[in-house]
Amino acid sequence: MVVCGRLTSVKPPEHSPLIPDRPFSRNRASRRWIALAIGVIYLVALAASHYLRSQLPAPPLEPGQKGRAVKTAVNDAIRNPSIRLAYRDFAAERPGDRLPLVLIHGSPGEGRIFRLFVSKYGGSRRLIVPDLPGFGTSESVVPDYSFRSHATYVWELLDALGIPKAHLLGFSMGGGVVLHMARQHPERVASITMLSAIGVQEMELLGDYTLNHVIHGAQLFGLKFLQIGVPRFGSWNDGDLGVGYARNFYDSDQRPLRGILQHYDGAMLILHGEVDPLVPVEAAREHARLAPQSELKLLSKDHFMVFQDPRPLIDPIQDFLARVESDTARTRQTADPDRLALAAAPMDARHWPKPGFVTLFVLFLGLALATFVSEDLACISAGVLVAEGRVGFIFAAGACLVGIVVGDLLLFLAGRWIGRAAVRRAPLRWFIDEARLRKASEWLQRNGAAVIFVSRFTPGTRLPTYVAAGVLHTPFWKFAGYFVIAASLWTPLVVAASAGLGMPLMRSGVLDRWPLWAKLLLGGAVMLVVVRLSAALTTYRGRRGLAGKWKRMRRWEFWPPYLTYPPVVFYILWLAIRFRGATVFTAANPGIPGGGFIGESKADILHHLEGAREWMPAFAEIGSGGIETRIAQIQAFQEKYGIGYPIVLKPDAGQRGFGVAVVRSGPQVKAYLDRATGPLVVQEYVGGVEYGVFYTRHPDEPRGRIFSITEKRMPVLSGDGVRTLEQLILDDDRAVCMADFYLRMNEKNAQRILGAGETVQLVELGTHALGSIFLDGIRHRTPELEHTVDRIAQNFEGFYFGRFDLRAPSEEDFRAGRNLKIIELNGVTSEATHIYDPAVTLRQSYRVLFAQWRIAFEIGAQNRARGVPVTGALTLMRNLLDFRRDARENRN
Numbered sequence: 001m002v003v004c005g006r007l008t009s010v011k012p013p014e015h016s017p018l019i020p021d022r023p024f025s026r027n028r029a030s031r032r033w034i035a036l037a038i039g040v041i042y043l044v045a046l047a048a049s050h051y052l053r054s055q056l057p058a059p060p061l062e063p064g065q066k067g068r069a070v071k072t073a074v075n076d077a078i079r080n081p082s083i084r085l086a087y088r089d090f091a092a093e094r095p096g097d098r099l100p101l102v103l104i105h106g107s108p109g110e111g112r113i114f115r116l117f118v119s120k121y122g123g124s125r126r127l128i129v130p131d132l133p134g135f136g137t138s139e140s141v142v143p144d145y146s147f148r149s150h151a152t153y154v155w156e157l158l159d160a161l162g163i164p165k166a167h168l169l170g171f172s173m174g175g176g177v178v179l180h181m182a183r184q185h186p187e188r189v190a191s192i193t194m195l196s197a198i199g200v201q202e203m204e205l206l207g208d209y210t211l212n213h214v215i216h217g218a219q220l221f222g223l224k225f226l227q228i229g230v231p232r233f234g235s236w237n238d239g240d241l242g243v244g245y246a247r248n249f250y251d252s253d254q255r256p257l258r259g260i261l262q263h264y265d266g267a268m269l270i271l272h273g274e275v276d277p278l279v280p281v282e283a284a285r286e287h288a289r290l291a292p293q294s295e296l297k298l299l300s301k302d303h304f305m306v307f308q309d310p311r312p313l314i315d316p317i318q319d320f321l322a323r324v325e326s327d328t329a330r331t332r333q334t335a336d337p338d339r340l341a342l343a344a345a346p347m348d349a350r351h352w353p354k355p356g357f358v359t360l361f362v363l364f365l366g367l368a369l370a371t372f373v374s375e376d377l378a379c380i381s382a383g384v385l386v387a388e389g390r391v392g393f394i395f396a397a398g399a400c401l402v403g404i405v406v407g408d409l410l411l412f413l414a415g416r417w418i419g420r421a422a423v424r425r426a427p428l429r430w431f432i433d434e435a436r437l438r439k440a441s442e443w444l445q446r447n448g449a450a451v452i453f454v455s456r457f458t459p460g461t462r463l464p465t466y467v468a469a470g471v472l473h474t475p476f477w478k479f480a481g482y483f484v485i486a487a488s489l490w491t492p493l494v495v496a497a498s499a500g501l502g503m504p505l506m507r508s509g510v511l512d513r514w515p516l517w518a519k520l521l522l523g524g525a526v527m528l529v530v531v532r533l534s535a536a537l538t539t540y541r542g543r544r545g546l547a548g549k550w551k552r553m554r555r556w557e558f559w560p561p562y563l564t565y566p567p568v569v570f571y572i573l574w575l576a577i578r579f580r581g582a583t584v585f586t587a588a589n590p591g592i593p594g595g596g597f598i599g600e601s602k603a604d605i606l607h608h609l610e611g612a613r614e615w616m617p618a619f620a621e622i623g624s625g626g627i628e629t630r631i632a633q634i635q636a637f638q639e640k641y642g643i644g645y646p647i648v649l650k651p652d653a654g655q656r657g658f659g660v661a662v663v664r665s666g667p668q669v670k671a672y673l674d675r676a677t678g679p680l681v682v683q684e685y686v687g688g689v690e691y692g693v694f695y696t697r698h699p700d701e702p703r704g705r706i707f708s709i710t711e712k713r714m715p716v717l718s719g720d721g722v723r724t725l726e727q728l729i730l731d732d733d734r735a736v737c738m739a740d741f742y743l744r745m746n747e748k749n750a751q752r753i754l755g756a757g758e759t760v761q762l763v764e765l766g767t768h769a770l771g772s773i774f775l776d777g778i779r780h781r782t783p784e785l786e787h788t789v790d791r792i793a794q795n796f797e798g799f800y801f802g803r804f805d806l807r808a809p810s811e812e813d814f815r816a817g818r819n820l821k822i823i824e825l826n827g828v829t830s831e832a833t834h835i836y837d838p839a840v841t842l843r844q845s846y847r848v849l850f851a852q853w854r855i856a857f858e859i860g861a862q863n864r865a866r867g868v869p870v871t872g873a874l875t876l877m878r879n880l881l882d883f884r885r886d887a888r889e890n891r892n
Helices: 026-054 111-121 147-160 174-184 211-229 243-251 255-263 281-290 311-325 338-343 356-373 375-388 393-424 432-445 449-453 462-472 476-507 516-537 538-556 566-578 584-588 602-607 610-615 625-643 666-675 725-731 736-743 783-794 811-816 842-865 873-890
Strands: 065-074 077-090 101-104 126-131 166-171 189-197 267-273 297-298 619-622 648-653 660-662 680-684 691-696 703-714 715-718 759-761 773-776 801-808 821-826
Touching: 065 147, 077 111, 077 147, 101 111, 101 147, 101 174, 101 801, 111 126, 126 147, 147 842, 166 174, 166 311, 174 189, 174 255, 189 311, 211 243, 211 393, 255 281, 255 783, 267 311, 281 338, 297 311, 297 449, 356 375, 356 393, 375 393, 375 476, 393 462, 393 476, 449 462, 462 476, 476 516, 516 538, 538 725, 538 736, 566 584, 566 660, 566 842, 584 660, 584 842, 602 619, 602 680, 602 821, 610 783, 610 821, 625 648, 625 666, 625 680, 660 666, 691 783, 691 811, 691 842, 703 783, 703 842, 715 736, 725 736, 783 801, 783 811, 801 842
Parallel strands: 101 126, 101 166, 166 189, 189 267, 267 297
Antiparallel strands: 065 077, 077 126, 619 680, 648 660, 648 680, 691 703, 691 801, 703 773, 715 759, 801 821
16 A cells, blocks of 8 residues: 555546436426326325215115124134124025034135025024125224134124034135134034135245235235225225235234144034135145044145035035034044044145145236345345245246346336436336446447447446446447346346256255244345355455455444444443543533534634634535525635635534535536535645544543544555556555445546556545544644644633644644644544554553543533533434434435
């Protein structure tokens, strides 16, 4: 690493003419008024729709239906408010001692799906057919739509009808209801018939409760949004859009059904279609295994035979019920011993059913939509599902490919229709910044549309390249052709790699007892690391990038504050107890709001230093008006002080150098103001060497002292006539730690070969987080320097503790305390930044930070004793939140 003494700069990239900003309309004010009018009309229509729906009467009972008031149920609990439960009661033709049969419908559905079944069954026994709450003409809005609550409702109905005991038949979702009825009152259940019925969780959708619950939740959210957020009139105004069905599955938990089946002692008949597309036939076989007394009959029918052609069902059901009532049907006590032993064994998870249509649809849609969030993760998850044996390779790769094609074509169209402004709007602004978009545009300009193909295999370039292709009006069919070919090659490779790597893990038996969501999480994480590492290791830049990340992990100076600061926070809490006040330190600088904790105005601080004019560069405040107004204010500042370019622009409230820029032309000023909307400070640019000088003075002391000096060096690389700037950065032991940042700051020169001995300074701001090198400069402390710094500090009434950022023409001038210029002054939360010297250990840095905070509390306590008010914790928190909000708005 070569370090120079005098600050120079690399010109930052200007607003690129390759990326025109094309708004939807020239008249933005008109667009806003039109949008407002549409919004008002929509809200009025929505309010009218909700009002009309609120006036709709409850649906009338259908012919032949009766209604009963039953108490509200929440799982097994009963509540006092009553609701209407509609039902049909078909009497037996000849009174006798035959027990009634209760028919429970599925979801979505209602009792009338049994009409054909009832007509074919005949009048040999009484049939009770309820509409479960939330369905049909029963109460549509109830607090709980789960299987358990429905079971409670049906028992309430049977109690009201004076039926102490009955046979139960559950169709589809109704299987879960009748199983819960048997769990609640086993003595009242004569028998159970499971007709195309759900049961064990492992055979439902993805087979995992957590994943299924997420799917059901997404379905419920979508339907609820349509119900609440979309105006509906006319025939569409009637009905709940399937919300009851979605709530039914969202509120229900199928996991207990396995245990209910294992402990049910009575007779059971299982009727299932061999080609059922909704509930796989394997579910019926598993139910029969868990209930060894059960009778399993498989029919060459599908899920819907009960209301399409129920004739094959009638005889088996009538025969079964007759044998139950004659005590000749098997119970668990009379079950075959071999089947009892089989029932006690764990489920064989190696043989999963082939997914039905609904499961395939959900998986296909889920994988396709997942690519919108992360193409890599979606393809890796698809590979894990293939390794698990849940889906086939062609299905998984095809689902991902469809999602990728649709999503990336949308990126292209966003660039085509919206232009550069697309990346300023969610969700693109979360993934793409304008710098990457500029780089992708230049890449496309240099290499042509074929770069679209290459970008598919180049990590980090896909999204900006596709948006840039739209911005630059690449012909649609040319883009689509390159893109589809590349995606068709890339997607199967990633899915196959993930499946191949994950298969040994999934089939080792180690994860057999893990739920699917945990397997996906673990397998996806492992595969993601492997795939990303493999991709990185194939290129020199990738290998050096990994080396840089490893070095950053080993060098604490690059660690984020949330890793390094917890011990400091605990020490501050101890100081708060010792000095009897959590925010005593805010009184350390009475002249700065909150002592300079967060969000203090830089302009106000500079104004307080007016008495130190000889050490001050020229500056001015720039308000938050329109761009043209602010440009005029900056030009007036330059004319007043006779200052040309460069100048410095910075947020009036900022931290760690973010938002600070050295601008060298009018277009750069405009580009900066395009991004920065809040109040600013414009400052005369000062060259030379830069130091951070940490100053402290107790209120009872006549003079202060220098606590710390940081020597700030701007990293400079020297060329050899062979390597590009990018290669020099990647080869350098320290620069590689911040390679991404340095390359972004020097993107225009990254591919330029530096001549032998030619030097390039990588950054020009003395901020560690922005690439500067900090060294311990305490050796530069001299009586002359300390005297000058103390004079400067005492010109600021109410300042006792903080860090000056100073520049001087040379090291000699700095040591002598002459020709100093104050770049900035920071308050109580500033650091003695020499701790970021690579030679300073983490333990040594803690000693410095502990001492620094102890002094802040001591000074604050002395000022408090002199009557200086202490800023409260709530005020500090509010200031912190306001600062973060303003900073976020400024970035946007």
